[in-house]
Amino acid sequence: MQTRPLGRTGMEVSRLCLGTMTFGEQNSEAEAHEQLDRAVAFGINFIDTAEMYPVPPMAQTQGLTEQYVGSWLKQRGSRDDVIIATKAVGPGIEHIRGGPRLTRDHIHRAIDSSLERLNTDYVDLYQLHWPDRQTNFFGKLGYMHSDDEEATSLEETLSALKELVDAGKVRAIGLSNETPWGVMRSLQLADQLDLPRVASIQNPYNLLNRSFEVGLAEIAHREDVGLLAYSPLGFGVLSGKYLNGAQPSKGRLTLYERFKRYTSPEAEAATQAYVTLAQQHDLDPAQMALAFVNSRSFLTSNIIGATTMNQLESNLASESLKLDDDVLEAIESIHRRMSNPCP
Numbered sequence: 001m002q003t004r005p006l007g008r009t010g011m012e013v014s015r016l017c018l019g020t021m022t023f024g025e026q027n028s029e030a031e032a033h034e035q036l037d038r039a040v041a042f043g044i045n046f047i048d049t050a051e052m053y054p055v056p057p058m059a060q061t062q063g064l065t066e067q068y069v070g071s072w073l074k075q076r077g078s079r080d081d082v083i084i085a086t087k088a089v090g091p092g093i094e095h096i097r098g099g100p101r102l103t104r105d106h107i108h109r110a111i112d113s114s115l116e117r118l119n120t121d122y123v124d125l126y127q128l129h130w131p132d133r134q135t136n137f138f139g140k141l142g143y144m145h146s147d148d149e150e151a152t153s154l155e156e157t158l159s160a161l162k163e164l165v166d167a168g169k170v171r172a173i174g175l176s177n178e179t180p181w182g183v184m185r186s187l188q189l190a191d192q193l194d195l196p197r198v199a200s201i202q203n204p205y206n207l208l209n210r211s212f213e214v215g216l217a218e219i220a221h222r223e224d225v226g227l228l229a230y231s232p233l234g235f236g237v238l239s240g241k242y243l244n245g246a247q248p249s250k251g252r253l254t255l256y257e258r259f260k261r262y263t264s265p266e267a268e269a270a271t272q273a274y275v276t277l278a279q280q281h282d283l284d285p286a287q288m289a290l291a292f293v294n295s296r297s298f299l300t301s302n303i304i305g306a307t308t309m310n311q312l313e314s315n316l317a318s319e320s321l322k323l324d325d326d327v328l329e330a331i332e333s334i335h336r337r338m339s340n341p342c343p
Contacts, residue, residue, distance in 0.1 A: 001043030001319060004300050006083070007199030007224050009172040011124065013083055015294055016319050017046040017228065019305035024064025025054035026252070026307045032068040033075070035312055040082065042316050048202070048228070048303050050087035050129055051114050052096065056256050059095035063117050070119035085125035085228075086114050087176060087202075090132045102132035102152045107160040111169055126170040127202055128157065130177040137177035139261050139343050154185055158195040165196050174228070176202035180215035187223055200300055202228035207238055207274050207289050208267055208342040210335065217298045226300030232293045234262035234342065239286040240275035243268065250307065266341035273334045281327055290318035292331060 003012040018039040023032040036047070053065035066086065073079050088110040089100045100106050111126065130137050133151035134144070164170040173196045175183060183201055190197045201220070205212045205227060212227055220226050233239060235252055242263070247254040253263065262271075278285040293302045306312035323331075 001045075003045075004226065005224075006125065006172065006300060007174075007226065008197065009199050011083060011172065013046040013301050014044045015299070015301060016044050016316065017048050017085075017301040017303045018044050019230065019303040020047065020049045020065050020069060021053045021055040022305060022307050023049075023054055023068045024061050025056070026250070026255075029068045029071060032065075033072045034309065035306065036069070036072045037076075038309065038312060039316070040078070042319075045081065046083045046085070046301055048085045049118075050089070050127075051110055051117075052087070052089045052093060052129065056258055057093055057095075062095060063113070066114055066117035070117050074119045079120055083124040084118065084120065085127060085174070086118065086123050087127040087129040088114075090128065090130040102128055102157040102160075104156055104160040104163075107157065107164070111164055115169060122169050122171060124171045125174050125199065126161065126164065126172070127174040127176045127200075128178075131179075131182055132157065135179055135182065137179075141343055154182070155189055155193065155195075158186060158189055159193070162195050172196070172199040174198060174200040174202060175225075176228075176230075178203065180219060183216065183219050183223070183225060187225070198225050200226055200228050202230055202303070204231045205229040205293060205296075205299075206232050206234045207292060207331065207335070208234045208262055208270055209340055211340055211343055212298075217296075220298035227296070227298050228301050228303055229293050229296075229299060230303045231262075232290055232302050232304065233286055234267070234271075234289075235259050236286075237262040237267065237271055238274060238289040240271065243272060243275065252307075262342045264341060266338065270334065270338040270341050273338065274331070277327070277330050277334065281324075283321075283327070284314065284317075286314060287318040287321055288323065288327070290315060291321040291323050292328075294318060294321075295323060295328075 002015040186198045275285045278288040304315040
């Protein structure tokens with residue numbers, strides 16, 4: 001398993017990271033532990049979760065994912081062998097703290113609850129799940145500025161995170177669903193006010209959404225704030241299993257109508273092109289899609305997720321897959337014709 005530096009923290013994380021957002025909804029505690037055992041045995045040392053999980057977020061299941069990871073850590077006694085990342089939610093999920101914000105008070109309450117569920121005294125990477133301001137994330141297009149928006153300042157949020165670092169509850173901090181302005185402003189405040197430096201940015205990145213390459217990829221290289229790529233298969237769409245109207249019984253898009261980001265006609269046309277390309281080269285479409293993400297120089301770690309052990313094994317196999325130059329050029333050709341159908 002290849003490893004890559006997590007920003008300037010001195011930590012090395014596996015190129016594949018196990019995502020856990022299905023734990024507690026589509027996966028039982030026993031299944032979660034089985035996945036975690038297999039991932040670690042394969043060489044993964046990086047586990048990503050969030051206080052909001054599982055997804056879709058519901059009051060009756062909120063926190064179960066962290067609990068399942070925590071019970072695994074307690075049973076296995078393997079805390080020092082893995083790097084645990086979790087996240088504090090931004091505004092909009094009313095069943096968490098009555099409407100969460102990224103204020104000092106909310107940040108402290110969020111980390112204490114996460115640490116309790118995770119059965120640990122610290123997390124290695126603590127991320128802001130999305131910004132506490134009006135901006136573009138979760139596929140939002142266009143930008144409408146409002147001077148009178150109600151937003152928590154980045155200075156307040158980063159100052160609260162410094163308190164967590166100083167207390168030993170957090171080793172490093174990261175951003176998620178963030179923009180180039182948000183990353184650079186956070187770095188600027190860190191330099192000016194001696195606040196923690198952002199180590200990573202967890203944003204969507206896949207063959208259907210390569211928007212990270214515009215603006216953020218340069219920042220990743222020049223500022224050592226690498227990408228933690230989520231949705232590398234576009235909710236499973238890039239496996240090809242939803243093509244031609246197919247609705248596999250346990251597929252996320254079949255079970256949950258809310259996940260429509262990668263289901264437009266334009267996305268289906270691009271997906272068909274990528275699946276056909278994979279088949280022409282005797283490649284598994286999902287493994288090709290993951291191997292493409294793995295090959296990006298601005299990547300720190302590729303967050304894979306699975307609901308079955310067969311899916312997990314397939315995802316793990318992508319780590320050793322190196323795409324030939326002709327496949328990479330064909331991918332670029334498709335991208336030039338059908339660029340980013342899913343923002």
